[in-house]
Amino acid sequence: MRAIYWILPLLLIAILNAQDVQLTLDAVTADDATVEVVDLETVVVPVEMINQSWFTDRTGQAVIHFDSVVEAPESLPLGMRGLSFIDVDVRETPNSESGKAVAIVRFILRDTGIITFPALEFSSETKCYRTNPQQIMVGAAVRSKAMSVALNPAKLQVYVGEPLRVDLTWECDLDASRLQALNYYPSFFNDPTVEVVVPRSTEPDGQQVGLPIGGRRVIGKRILREGQPKALGTVTLPLYLRLAEPGVYTLPATRLECAYLQQVSRNFGQYAAHFNNSLFAAEESDAVYQRLFVETAPIEIEVLALPEEGRLPNFSGLFAPVHIEVAATPKALTVGELIQVELKVFADAPHGMIELPLLSRQRGLRGRFLVDDDMSRVWRADGTTFGGRLRILSTGVAAFPALHIQTFDPAIRSYSMLMTEPVALTVAPQDGQEFIDLKSYKGAAVTLTEQSGGIWHNREASRMNDLINNSVVCLGSWFWLWFFLLLGGFLLLLPIVRERRRRALNGKYRASSEAYAAFRKLAESDPAKWPAFLEFLAVSFGAEGQAWTVRDSQEALQALGVSAEDVESIIAHHHAADQQSYSVEHSPVQLSRLNGLAKRILGLLSKALMLLLAISALPEMVEASEWSEAEQLFDQALAAPAGSNSAAAMYAEAAHKFQAAAAAGQRPGEAWYNAGNAWFQTGALGRSIAAYRQARIYRPFDPMLTDNLNAARALSLNDVPVDSATWFPLLWLKALLLILCVLLAASLLMYFRYERRQWLIVCLVVLVICGLTLRLLYESVQMSGREGVVIVDSVIARKGPSYAYAAAFHEPLHDGVELVVRETRQEWGLVSLVDGRECWVPLSQVQLIY
Structure with a gap:
């Protein structure tokens, strides 16, 4: 309790002290405020409006002069009806008679009618300047009966990407010298789905007039009216539109607006330049004018999608009617030399809407020319001229070929192929080099590599080549048949070889075999048949030159293990022979007809061999006419104009004929080779390389074929290296394996016959080679x-x-x-x-x- 008595007085003292401090601070603040407040003299200053005519969306200016230097206000009034301030610029004017400072206020009018310009305040060190509010009469543009504007499309149905001509026509009977600030900005100029091109004017200079249209400076045609030399007259301007999306596109209503001065301020075209007439001049702020406008009606245009059927990936985007003329210089040149090509395109489209597909995609140029796709463009009144440069790559080029450019004809609603005329050229080798590897060009630099010249002529048929090729084809194509025949022949010959071996080593067996052979040679009805059989038995059992009796036969055969039935048959033959020799009544000896059976078997084998030979010769008899027809077509293509479409068509047909002959087995090596040459002449490098590689299966060692294949590969467009690994032809491997099998079988037979070490070594060597060949054959089969x-x-x-x-x-x-x-x-x-x-x-x- 005593502590409370001490604490309460202390709290009261602290509260009183705090109040004294706050009162002191308030007094000090009041004294400072009294010192800062200074009474400024208020001065009313006039506002000078620069503009004489007021229209919405036009910038106005107000000027205020001060007799002392003032500061710009920190903020301008906001939320004013029909008016928005842009900025205020205060400048010192010490040498001006109007005062020492001036403020330029810029503002923009939003609404029509009476708009109040608000009061503004400016301050200096000693004065406060204030303006009085002013009222401004803001007018609006008026539709004019003395003008009209129209958009006239050439047609109301177009295809996507088709140039559509729309003529802008402005009829105006007003004095041209009093027209200013033309404003015509159609909304489709900013539509991303619409491409707008204004063509270059080709009208006489006296009829050309500059116009500010859509933010561009263009030149139209002006036709004066008779009896109204001062009137603007009729102004026409062609526009070309290209619509990118199918459907119904509406050209919206467009508004043409201009200022019409109350008094003439200058001539309509006071300068020689077309873009210095009064239509480009802005409204003069001190001039009195009214704004006039006219509008076009909206127009609906049906946009059709291009058909997908028949459309190529490199569709040019050109629409009929269109015509292209080709010129090339020089016409006599060497391999690797540049040639200048000029393509004149005539079309119903402006310069900016004429495009050509890349020349490098032209199949007729690929592999023959190094094409620079950066082409120049030159305007012409009737179209566009494209200029390009190409480099000749081969002496096989006889002409700048016909270009194939796909166009679309809206009249028939289908695609058509536009073909240009070929231009004849004469190409000579350069330092003995007949072609240049396309991959030797790196960027813009030209690096020529030495390559052996390709030989572009067809193979002719010869009996030796036919014999070799037919033999290889027969062996390779009928590989398993020949293999099993070889195996069967080996199995058939093996007993004979073993028999020969046994005869060579065993004289007794040799004598027995010779006796048996003599027995077999005799006819079944020959009386000497039975004595020959007895001689065979006697020689076989070591009784050569001695008499052979029934008992000898019985003992010998029983000792040999011959069946009892066969022994009884032989004994019966003995008795029959004895009866025939010593009895008056006897019957002829009946022996087995083994010789007839052997003869029938031999006949069947002969027929099978003849059938096999006939089957192997079938490819020569099937489709025999394909080869001759292909050669005739190739010769006709050589005689046709170089680079023409007819020559290309005949080359292609000849290639198909050669391939058909190869498929039928008629000289397949030469046929595929000639097909590759024909495809090369058409520019089809892929088919040419494929045909050459097919020919290499049959002619793997032909150096001319290798040169042609390398030449075609060198002209391929993609820079992908060619596999240089060792290559083994499947057909030749099969034929080689069969030949090695024959050698192996022969070596084995010789070894079984003589059993000498040399023949065993030969067998092992041939067996190793067969194994390696079989391994290569397996890899080739896997890759086939x-x-x-x-x-x-x-x-x-x-x-x-x-x-x-x-x-x-x-x-x-x-x-x-x-x-x-x-x-x-x-x-x-x-x-x-x-x-x-x-x-x-x-x-x-x-x-x-x-």
């Missing part, structure tokens, strides 16, 4: 039908067996790329390129090598 070549212009390699998978590479695989099929799933194959990279491709676009 798995190696292939891309035969289409290009194919997108995928990351999976479907078109839904992403592309495996940025670039497509072009024809001529060689690959190996690792796995198949329905119509797709997992393939590996030579460099080890893998991807999935449709097997229909690959030709497999068997």
Whole structure:
């Protein structure tokens, strides 16, 4: 309790002290405020409006002069009806008679009618300047009866990507010199699905007029009216639209607006330049004018989708009518030299809407020219001229070939192929080099590598080549038949060889065999048949030159283990022979007809051999006319104009004929070789490489075939290295294995006959070679039908067996790329390129090598 008496006084003292401090602080703050408050002189200043005419969405300016230097207000009034301030700029003007400072206020008007410009305050060190509110009459654009504008499309139904001409027509009876600030900005100029191109004007200079349209400076055509030299007249401007999406597209209503001055301020076209007329000039702030407008009606356009049927991946995007003229210079040149090509395109489309597909995708150019796809474009009044450069790669080029460009004809609603005329060329070798490896070009630099010249002529049939090829084909194609015949022959010859061996080592057995042979030679009805048999028994049992009796036969045969039935038969033959020799009544001896049975068997074997030979000769008799027809077509293609479509068609047909002859077994090596030459002439490098590789199966040691294959590979577009591993032809391995089997069988037979060490060593050597050949044959069989070549212009390699998978590479695989099929799933194959990279491709676009 005593502590409370001490604490309460202390708390009261602390509270009183705190109140004194707060009162002191309030007094000090009041004194400071009294010192800061200073009365400023208020001065009303006028506002000078620069604009004489007021319209919505137009920037206005107000100027205020001060007799002293002022500061800009920290903020401007907000929320004003129909007016928004942009900024205020205060500048010192010490040398001006209007004052020492000026404020420029910029604002924009939003609504029509009477708008109040609010009061503004500015302050200096000694004065407060204040403006009075002002009222502004804001007008709106007025539809003019002296003007009209229209958009006239050439047709109301177009296809996606088809250029559509729309003519803009502006009719104006007003004085041209009083027109200013033309504003025509159609909304479809900013539509991402619509491409707008304004073509270059080709009208006479006296009729050209500059127009600000859609944010662009363009030139239209102006036609003056008779009797109204000052009127603007009729202005026309062609527009070209290209719509990107199918459906119904509506060209929205467009508004053309301009200022019409109350008084003439200058001439309409006071400068020589088309873009310096009064339509490009902004409204003058001190001029009195009114704004006039006219509008176009909305237009519906039906946009059709291009049909998918018949559309190629490299569709040009050109629409009929279109015509292309080709010129090439120089026309006489050497391999590797540049050639300038000029393509003149004539079409009902403006310069900006004419495009050509990449020349590098032209099949006729691939493999023959190194194409620079960076083409120049030159405007022409009737179209566009494209210029490009190409480099000749082979002396086999006789012309700049016809270009194939797919176009679409809206009149017939289908695609058509536009073909240009070929341009004849003369190409000579360069330093003896007849072609250049396409992969020797790195970027823009040209690096020529020495390559042996390819020889582009067909193989002619010869009897020696036919004999060799037919023998190899017969052995390889009928490998198992020949193998089992060889095995059967070996098994048949083995007893004979063993018999010969036994005769050579055992004189007694040799004498017995000779006696048996003499017995077999006699006819069954020959009386000497039985004595010959007895001689055989006597020689066999060591009684040569002695009489042989019934008892001798019985004892010898029983000792040998002959069956009792056979012994009784022999004894019966003895008695029959004795009766025939010593009795008056006797019957002829009946012996087995073994010779007739042997003769029938030999006849059957002879017939089987003849049938086999007939079957092996069938390929020569089937489709014998294919070869001659193919040769005739190839000769006709050589005589046709180089690079023409007719020549390409005949080369392709000749290639098919040669392939048919090869499939029928008619000179397959030469047929595949000639098919490769024919495909090469058409520019189909993939099919050419595939045909050459098929020919290599039958002609693996032909140096000319190797040169042709290397030349075709060198012109392939994709830079994928070619496998240089050792290659073994399957057909020749089969034939070699059969020959080695024959040698092995012969060596074994010789060893069984003489049993000498030399023949055993020969057998072992041949057996080792057979094993190695069999190993190579196994590997070749595993690869047969798995190696292939891309035969289409290009194919997108995928990351999976479907078109839904992403592309495996940025670039497509072009024809001529060689690959190996690792796995198949329905119509797709997992393939590996030579460099080890893998991807999935449709097997229909690959030709497999068997």
